Amino acid sequence: MTFAERLTRRRRYWAESGRYPHLLTTYNCWTVRAEVDGVLVGYVWGYLVSEDDAWAYIDDVGVHAAQQGRGVGRALIDEIVVWLRESGVEEITGLPTDERMARIFRHHLPTM
Template sequence: MPAFLLTHASSAEAWRPQLAAGTLWVAEVDGRVIAFVAASADGDRLHIDEVDVEQGHQGRGVGRGLIAHVIAWARDHGFARVSLTTFRNVPWNGPFYASLGFVEDDRLPALQTILQAEAAKGLSDRCAMVLTL
């Protein structure tokens, strides 16, 4: 992962559109947010923009629970598919999403655009994944 990603986190403000759209969810422990997932609707597709679990709370099922919630929400709201982009070979990225039913599929132009923007930022070995509902 490029070093800049470790020091340039998105600001909370960056997620206002998803918050306003009702497609941002958090997990709390003792009233404190320890994880979030943000998604954006694009036609009949719900795209997961980012999911992060705070260090110290990772590996306890929080991420899996959040993604499962997003999938159930998308199904309930009539979406045809859920998509995301991720690192292909990081165990808790591509293989994790595959275990939730996502399959690698970069055919959609909108996803190709995201992958190209990520590549321009120096992110390599990225792929798009789609879950058909």
């Protein structure tokens, strides 16, 4: 199964599982993709938490194993942080799931 297929399956699971339906109906969700030669190699997704769109939560960052350690995750977070700040988001948070993600978050979100 390709990385893109796994991502599609994961998104379908969250959409159909009913575990977090509020994410699909209440929050303003966003996704940023990274591609190399037209092939999906990474993504970051999250959502706006507050009613006034001043607080965003980075929910997940995924990078294909062959691309890890090459700055893909960092570039994705760079892009989303700039976009969120330009959109007026004042607070960006997330819960890193591994040490690599924690390092990226500490670099971009030093208050975490």
